[in-house]
Amino acid sequence: MSEKIRIVGVEEHVALPVVLDAWAKAGVPQTPQLGFGDDVIARRLRDTGEQRLAKMDDQGLDVAVLSLATPGVQNLTAATALSVAREANDALAEIVSSNPQRFQAFAAIPTPDPEAAAGELERAVTQLGFRGAMLYGRTGDKPADAPEYDDLYATAARLQxxxxxxxxxxVKPVIDAYYSGLGAVGMGLATAGLGWYYDLGVQYLRMIFTGVFDRNPDLQVIAGHWGEVILFYLDHTGVIAPNTDLQRPLADYFRQNFWVAGSGTVSERYMRWTAEVVGTDRMLYSTDYPYTYGTRPDDFPFLDTSRGVARSFLENAPFTDQEKVAIGNGNWERLTGR
Known part of the structure; x- marks a missing residue:
């Protein structure tokens, strides 16, 4: 390309002291993947300074949209979720204000307290300048389509x-039924290997089939990991849609209400499939830092990557220059209106 693509990563995670303290008090296992300890992933999660900027430069990432590591504040009690979310969002706002050219942020939302969730989204957007929010599917056993969240979704649609x-x-019954008896491999399959994506994909379908998007036709949702499996089975799932009360064909929801990013999954096949299903004008970019970060072999020896893989992957994608610019930053700017 004759002109450098500006790349915005929309799924770049952090671990903040207030959240780590809340998780520890709640008895959450203190694993490196959440930001505890001295493991390389934990250190990268906690860092929002020069080291993170250096890693962004190494990947060719111009802007990181920061968000809490999963599950945010959604594993806390209603009594504590709001205060932790507010303090976390204030901290994220300070990080962004320290370097607004390189950082943006998604708000943490206290879904354990549904009445407070919409209010905190409004505060984060109108007072702190956030571009949206990061949610984590279920809240405990409560699915994302629960009626209690209608006000939250309506607020997001109104705020655009x-x-x-x-x-x-x-949830534990699913882990027990499908992933038990396999040792460490079982939990790997239940999470980043496979189970995460099915779990969230089902949440998306529940939101569609229970009318969340029919009630809020302007609601816009970002799906990572190339659509959390759903795009690959959309033709099958769409067969049952005519037997429902949906106001549109199933595929239309993904082309009108969803935006899709790869979350660091460097797969040209998945990228092409996503473009075929939703179109390049609905695609965003993300590296899922620090979980799939792999600029050097010593970061993750099992990954065959090279320096700047985030940028080179997009620059070498089988799209026009205009489409690459749209995926890199244009669609994000159009989605957020700035």
Whole structure:
């Protein structure tokens, strides 16, 4: 390309002290993947300074839209979720204000307290300048389509800000039924190997089939991991749609209410499939830092990557220059209106 693409990563995670403290008090296992300890992933999650900027430069990422590591504040009690979310959002706003050219942020939303969830989204957008919010599918056993969240979704639609959903661990009965008896491999399959994506994909379908988007036709949702499996089975799932009360064909919801990013899954096949199903004008970019970060072999020895893989992957994609610019930053700017 004759002109450098500006790349905005919309799924770039952080671990904040207030959230780590709340998780520890709640008895959450203190794993490196959540930001605890001295493991390389934990250190990268907690860092929002020069080291993170250096990693962004290494990947060719111009802007990182920061969000809490899964499950945000959605594993906390209603009594504590709001205060932790507010403090986390204030901290994220300070990080962004320290370097607004490189950082943006998604708000943490206290879904355990549904009455407070919409209010905190409004505050984060109108007072803190956030571009939207990051949600994490279920809140406990409560699915994302629960009627209690109608006000939250209506508020997002009114404010014209997207809600990015991120997977979380499936509920225990699912883990026991499908992933038990396999040792460490079982939990790997239940989470980043497979289970995360099915769990969240089902949440998306529940939102569609229970009328969330029919009640809020302007609601915009960002799906990572190339659509959380659903795009690959849309033709099958669409067969049952005529037997429902949906106001539109199933595929239309994904082409009118969803935006899709790869979450660091460097797969040209998945990228092409996503473009075929939803179109390049509905595609965004993300690296899922630090979980799929792999600029050097010593970061993740099992990944065959090279320096700047985020940028080179997009620059070498089988799209026109105009489409690459749209995926890199244009669609994000159009979605957020700035």
């Amino acid at each position: 800000v997207p809600l990015h959903f991120h997977p979380q661990i499936p």
